[in-house]
Amino acid sequence: MNERLKQYFDSLFEDAPDTKEMSELKEEIFLNTLDRYNDLLSQGKSKDASFTQAVARIGNIEELISLCNIDTDRNNYYSEETLNENNKKRNTLLITASVIYILSALIPIALYGTNVMFAIIISIFGIAIASGLCIYSINLKIDPETFSRVIDSKKTDNGEEYSVEDFEKKRRFNNIVLSVGISLFIISPVPFFFSAYLHEKSQPGAGTVMINGNVIAIITAIIFCTAVAAEMFYKVNKLDIRRFSSSDMVEDFKTWNRIKNKVSGFIRIFDVIVFLAAAFIYVIGGIKTNEWIVLSINFLIAFVITRIIRQFFELAKVLKK
Amino acid sequence: MSVTSDLIRGNTDTIILGQLLVHDSYGYEINKSISNILGGLYELKEATLYTAFKRLEEAGYISSYWGDETTGARRKYYTITPLGRQAHARMLEEWNTSKEIIDKLVNIVTDEKGANL
Numbered sequence: 001m002n003e004r005l006k007q008y009f010d011s012l013f014e015d016a017p018d019t020k021e022m023s024e025l026k027e028e029i030f031l032n033t034l035d036r037y038n039d040l041l042s043q044g045k046s047k048d049a050s051f052t053q054a055v056a057r058i059g060n061i062e063e064l065i066s067l068c069n070i071d072t073d074r075n076n077y078y079s080e081e082t083l084n085e086n087n088k089k090r091n092t093l094l095i096t097a098s099v100i101y102i103l104s105a106l107i108p109i110a111l112y113g114t115n116v117m118f119a120i121i122i123s124i125f126g127i128a129i130a131s132g133l134c135i136y137s138i139n140l141k142i143d144p145e146t147f148s149r150v151i152d153s154k155k156t157d158n159g160e161e162y163s164v165e166d167f168e169k170k171r172r173f174n175n176i177v178l179s180v181g182i183s184l185f186i187i188s189p190v191p192f193f194f195s196a197y198l199h200e201k202s203q204p205g206a207g208t209v210m211i212n213g214n215v216i217a218i219i220t221a222i223i224f225c226t227a228v229a230a231e232m233f234y235k236v237n238k239l240d241i242r243r244f245s246s247s248d249m250v251e252d253f254k255t256w257n258r259i260k261n262k263v264s265g266f267i268r269i270f271d272v273i274v275f276l277a278a279a280f281i282y283v284i285g286g287i288k289t290n291e292w293i294v295l296s297i298n299f300l301i302a303f304v305i306t307r308i309i310r311q312f313f314e315l316a317k318v319l320k321k
Numbered sequence: 322m323s324v325t326s327d328l329i330r331g332n333t334d335t336i337i338l339g340q341l342l343v344h345d346s347y348g349y350e351i352n353k354s355i356s357n358i359l360g361g362l363y364e365l366k367e368a369t370l371y372t373a374f375k376r377l378e379e380a381g382y383i384s385s386y387w388g389d390e391t392t393g394a395r396r397k398y399y400t401i402t403p404l405g406r407q408a409h410a411r412m413l414e415e416w417n418t419s420k421e422i423i424d425k426l427v428n429i430v431t432d433e434k435g436a437n438l
Contacts, residue, residue: 060366
């Protein structure tokens with residue numbers, strides 16, 4: 001009877017890749033099934049009945065085999081850590097570059113003052129590119145929870161599903177659209193300034209206001225669409241894995257708990273301090289120079305600084321390990 | 322029962338780690354022990370079990386070794402690591418919090434029903 005089980009397993013694992021991991025898995029399941037078979041026999045069941053029952057409990061072996069393939073896939077290429085590790089280096093570099101860029105973008109204003117339109121326009125472009133870069137690099141990092149969900153959904157192997165590569169591609173694309181959108185958002189007041197510069201008056205013409213309005217509307221639509229698409233994309237994956245709402249709730253709660261614990265209170269205090277400082281500079285500077293629009297950049301810089309602090313703490317955590 | 326089985330599936334990791342806290346064990350023994358506790362009401366599928374083993378081993382919560390039983394059958398045993406003990410404690414805590422919350426939510430619903438009737 002041992003032979004019959006052995007043969008059954010050989011045919012089960014016929015299509016499995018010839019790896020050490022796979023042969024170990026095969027042996028493990030085989031031995032456990034043999035245990036079950038012997039148990040059933042000792043309960044007084046016939047050989048045939050025992051065999052059928054033991055084999056029935058194995059379940060979907062193809063799923064398990066494909067799962068192992070994904071696992072090796074993931075280990076070799078799409079490990080969450082390697083993805084994040086690669087992204088982390090790029091992330092730090094890009095953030096540093098974008099901060100330097102933001103600061104240097106302010107140089108023209110510092111040199112010529114806000115009354116030279118040329119300086120303002122250059123500054124706005126600089127800030128736009130830099131913030132786009134910044135947002136892109138911040139979004140490079142993968143949320144482990146989402147990542148494991150995508151991996152899990154690939155495991156379920158039914159219907160139309162996304163692969164990790166698809167997921168990465170989609171994420172990158174969304175990220176690029178978002179970054180470019182925000183850059184364009186920041187650039188959008190340029191026609192205002194430009195027209196004011198050309199006509200040498202402080203009030204822009206009706207035409208420029210209309211163009212500006214349209215540009216802002218289009219950009220908002222693009223950002224909104226990608227955000228909705230991304231939301232749907234995650235939802236599809238989530239629904240594939242957790243089919244019952246009760247379990248879904250438990251999972252969500254667990255996720256929330258984990259995220260809550262991740263951001264320590266210490267870092268939050270820094271956030272508050274930085275934003276308070278930014279608000280302070282904004283108000284004082286605004287009253288003194290009356291350049292409220294230019295000074296609103298303060299908050300962008302504050303945001304970047306909080307991100308850098310977070311990055312710094314994460315780096316410290318990694319180094320500690 | 323579908324909710325129960327789903328909750329069990331959702332906590333497979335905690336259940337397996339809990340089993341391994343008692344002593345090192347192998348797949349069939351763990352599965353049998355779970356079936357015994359549940360009195361045959363629910364049976365963990367083998368695929369679910371081995372998937373969980375893989376996941377837990379990857380996470381460093383358990384480690385495996387091939388051992389020989391006195392009867393001479395070769396078996397792959399699993400043992401819980403210190404990291405796994407920590408994880409189990411954390412999962413248990415998470416589960417207890419979730420349980421309390423869901424208990425509250427479910428009770429609200431029945432209360433409201435009672436009030437409406």
